[in-house]
Amino acid sequence: EAGVVQSPRYKIIEKKQPVAFWCNPISGHNTLYWYLQNLGQGPELLIRYENEEAVDDSQLPKDRFSAERLKGVDSTLKIQPAELGDSAVYLCASSWGTLNNEQFFGPGTRLTVL
């Protein structure tokens, strides 16, 4: 069974440029999560989708971050414009259902903003 796929794995951009990350969850998983992981910290939830609906986006900085999951399968997270402080690893995870079901994580996209 294929795991969670993320691309690109690495991205280097200059500040004020836009950037987008893509995630394809495990087949059949209806819940998709985007997390931010700063160096030396645990992941922090940015947004959670149940199918196409964003059910928790309270931690997403909406002035510069946006996300979509149009057909309830793959998802895109965008930052526009990027700031130096956005340098981090962006993790995507998926699960069947929510609450206490195991979340499976992708390898992440490591973003460096210069």
Add this chain to the structure above:
Amino acid sequence: QKEVEQDPGPLSVPEGAIVSLNCTYSNSAFQYFMWYRQYSRKGPELLMYTYSSGNKEDGRFTAQVDKSSKYISLFIRDSQPSDSATYLCAMIPAGGTSYGKLTFGQGTILTVHP
């Protein structure tokens, strides 16, 4: 103060040692407790999952939960160099506004040297 505090480490132990990793939490709504392992440049993977006070054993790993003290631990027996990774505790509340939201500790870097 963060909801979940984890001993930051890093820990360096010889092969065969017993390792103890610990987290404390402040939110009494947390009902589900997990330990994730994260290798360098990889996403976290679930190691242990418990939902009640007491011990749960899986091979060389034992997860311990003490809800009265709001304290959880992971013990690794006969540690191996392949156990070298970052270990993250994580918790989910069963109710409230953060229903279903996974909250991580900051992680402990473990190195097991031959």
